[in-house]
Amino acid sequence: MYETNVSSYIPYIRRIISQICSYFVIRPEVIVKIIAALLSNCHILFEDYPGLGKTLLAKIIARVLGCSFKRVQFTPDLLPADIIGTKVWVPGKGKFKLVKGPIFTNILLADEINRAPPKTQAALLEAMEERQVTIEGRTYKLEQPFIVLATQNPIEMEGTYPLPEALLDRFGVKISIGYPQTVEEEVEILRRRLAWRKDDPTDDIAPVVTREGFLKLQMIVEENIYVDKCILEYIANIVRTIRSDPRVLAGPSPRGAIALMKLSKAIALIFGRSYVIPDDVLFIVREALAHRVIVKPEYSEEVSPEEVVVECVRKVPVPKVSSDVH
Numbered sequence: 048m049y050e051t052n053v054s055s056y057i058p059y060i061r062r063i064i065s066q067i068c069s070y071f072v073i074r075p076e077v078i079v080k081i082i083a084a085l086l087s088n089c090h091i092l093f094e095d096y097p098g099l100g101k102t103l104l105a106k107i108i109a110r111v112l113g114c115s116f117k118r119v120q121f122t123p124d125l126l127p128a129d130i131i132g133t134k135v136w137v138p139g140k141g142k143f144k145l146v147k148g149p150i151f152t153n154i155l156l157a158d159e160i161n162r163a164p165p166k167t168q169a170a171l172l173e174a175m176e177e178r179q180v181t182i183e184g185r186t187y188k189l190e191q192p193f194i195v196l197a198t199q200n201p202i203e204m205e206g207t208y209p210l211p212e213a214l215l216d217r218f219g220v221k222i223s224i225g226y227p228q229t230v231e232e233e234v235e236i237l238r239r240r241l242a243w244r245k246d247d248p249t250d251d252i253a254p255v256v257t258r259e260g261f262l263k264l265q266m267i268v269e270e271n272i273y274v275d276k277c278i279l280e281y282i283a284n285i286v287r288t289i290r291s292d293p294r295v296l297a298g299p300s301p302r303g304a305i306a307l308m309k310l311s312k313a314i315a316l317i318f319g320r321s322y323v324i325p326d327d328v329l330f331i332v333r334e335a336l337a338h339r340v341i342v343k344p345e346y347s348e349e350v351s352p353e354e355v356v357v358e359c360v361r362k363v364p365v366p367k368v369s370s371d372v373h
Contacts, residue, residue, distance in 0.1 A: 053267060053271050053272070053316065053321040054319070054321075056263075056264060056267055056316070057316075057319050059255065059256055059260070059264065060082065060086075060264065060316065060317055062255045063082065063111055063112070063255045063256065064078055064079070064082055064317075066111045066252070066253075066255050067082075067104075067107055067108060067111055070107050070239070070248060070252060071100060071103065071104050071107055072227065072232050072235050072236050072239070073104070073224060074225070074228065076330075077222065077223075077224060077225070079314070079317055079330075080220065080222055080330075080331055080334055081108070081222060082313070082317060083310050083313035083314045083317060083331060084194075084219050084220045084222075084310065084313070085108070085112070085192075085194060085261075086264055086265055086268045086313040086316065086317070087219065087265070087268055087306075087309035087310050087312065087313040088192060088194065088265055088309070089194070089218070089219020089220060089306055089309065089310060090175055090194055090195040090196070090197070090217060090218045090219055091194070091195070091196050091197070091218065091219065091220055091221075091222060092160075092197050092198075092199070092210075092215070092218040092220070092221040092222070092338065093196065093197065093198045093199075093221075093222055093223070093224065094198075094199050094200075094201050094221055094222075094223055095198065095200075095201070095223050095224050095225070096200065096201070096202065096226070097200060099224050099225070099226070100224070101156075101158075101196075101198045101224065102118065102156060102158060102198075103247065103249075104224070105118070105154060105156040105196045106156075106247070106249045107249055107252060108154060108196075109153065109154040110249045110252040110254060111252060111254060111255050111256075112153075112154075112254065112255070112256060112258070112261045113254035113255075113256055113257040113258045113260065113261060114152075114153035114154050114192065114258050114261065115152045115153045115154070115190075115258075116152060116153070116154045116155075116156070117149040117150075117152040117154075117155055117156070118149070118155075118156040118158060119149050119150075119155065119156070119157055119158065120158050120159065121157060121158060121159050121160050121161070121162045121163035121167070121168075122159075122162055122163060123162060123163065123164060125163045125167050126167060127166065127167055127169070127170035128148065129148060129167075130148050130149065130150050130167070130170045130171070131148045131150050131170050131174070131180045131182060132145060132146050132147040132148035132150070132151070132180075132182055133145075133146055133148075133182065133183075134146070134182065134183055145182065145187075147187075150170075150171075150174055150180060150189070151187075151189060151190070152190075152193075153190060153191075153192055153193060153194070153258060154192075154194055154196060155193070155194070155195050155196070156196050156197075156198070157171065157195055157196070157197040157198070158197075158198050159198060159199060159200065160197040160198065160199055160210065161199040161200075161207040161208055161209060161210055162207055162208070163208065164208050165208055165211060168208065168210065168211070168214055169214070171195060171214065171217075172213065172214060172217065174189060174193065174195075175195055175214075175217040175218075176217055178191065178193050191262060192258075192261065192262060192265065195218075197218070212297070212339075212341070215338050215339065216300055216302055216303065216339055217302075218338065219306045219309070219310060219335065220306075220310065220331070220334040220335055220338075221334060221337065221338035222334055267316065268309070268312050268313045268316055269309075269312075271321060272312040272313075272315050272316055272320075272321055272322065272323065273321060273322040273323070274308060274311070274312060274322070274323045275322070275323070275368055277366035277367075277368060278308075278311070278323050278324075278325065278328065278366065278368065279308070280366070281325060281328060281363065281365070281366050282304055282307050282308055282311070282328060283304060284363045284364075285307075285328070285332065285336075285359065285360055285363050286298065286299045286301075286303065286304045286307075286336070288359045288360075288362055288363055289336065289340060289355065289356060289359045292355055292358075292359055294342055294343055294346040294349075294350060294355060295340060295341070295342060295343065295355060296341045296342065296343045296344075297340070297341040298339070298340055298341075299336045299339040299340065300339065303335065303336055303339045306335050307328065307331070307332060307335040307336060310331045310334075310335050311323045311327040311328045311330075311331060312327075314327040314330050314331055315327045322368075323368075324368050325365045325366060325368065329360065332356065332360055333353055333356050333357060336356050337351075337352040337353040337355075337356045338352065340352035340355055340356060342355060
């Protein structure tokens with residue numbers, strides 16, 4: 048996995064997607080967006096109904112990518128130290144010992160993240176942005192990759208703490224898996240469960256790549272996917288159009304524009320190209336920007352952030368990119 052030709056990495060990505068889909072029934076466009084977020088080193092917020100298999104999906108992803116996995120159930124009594132860790136006194140040695148929290152992993156599932164108070168939610172801020180944590184004045188780097196997969200329930204809001212904008216902005220995408228769309232999909236879920244003969248099949252899943260191999264794929268996205276100036280202008284115009292919409296109180300930040308660019312590069316690689324085209328941007332723009340949009344209160348019942356993004360994108364002229372730009 049160390050060739051410099053971008054096309055040589057496409058089979059690995061297809062095998063990753065195929066392996067995940069062989070265990071988890073999911074719409075093709077959704078798994079592509081999830082893999083794009085992982086390849087671009089973006090954190091993912093799943094906003095979905097209970098029982099759709101978000102925890103299982105996170106475990107399958109970690110297993111397929113050869114990465115370590117830990118899960119934290121967010122509750123009202125959860126403390127920051129329960130996530131990042133703390134130092135404890137060891138009487139026999141006469142010194143403090145660092146007890147690392149579950150945040151020291153590659154794939155962290157923050158389950159029902161909005162059930163913990165803001166102080167606990169804030170424990171993730173430094174880790175998500177800088178890939179490091181500070182414990183009692185000392186900074187500890189997290190092993191790469193470090194990606195947070197967080198979940199929240201969109202309908203059960205009693206006793207929850209809405210995520211602050213600063214934390215929402217650190218998620219590269221907000222994605223919904225959704226219910227199975229057909230009877231065939233529902234039946235396939237049941238059939239696979241019968242075949243597994245247990246609720247969790249992840250111990251039987253063979254990794255497609257190693258952790259180092261996945262880091263290499265991330266590097267390919269970062270270094271080998273070309274983005275033309277017209278694409279950069281297209282992304283900038285989309286973000287600025289959303290910000291200037293009279294219904295918008297606060298629009299996407301520059302961090303949001305950067306996330307959209309990175310995700311578009313990953314989409315290009317997944318689709319077998321070494322350069323980004325406008326369709327790559329359009330494919331992921333709603334998931335990348337909608338959760339960063341705050342609609343003014345007087346418009347909140349008339350239009351959703353997702354609708355604002357879609358409407359604003361339609362107003363921005365689509366650039367023409369020649370296939371020889373790269």
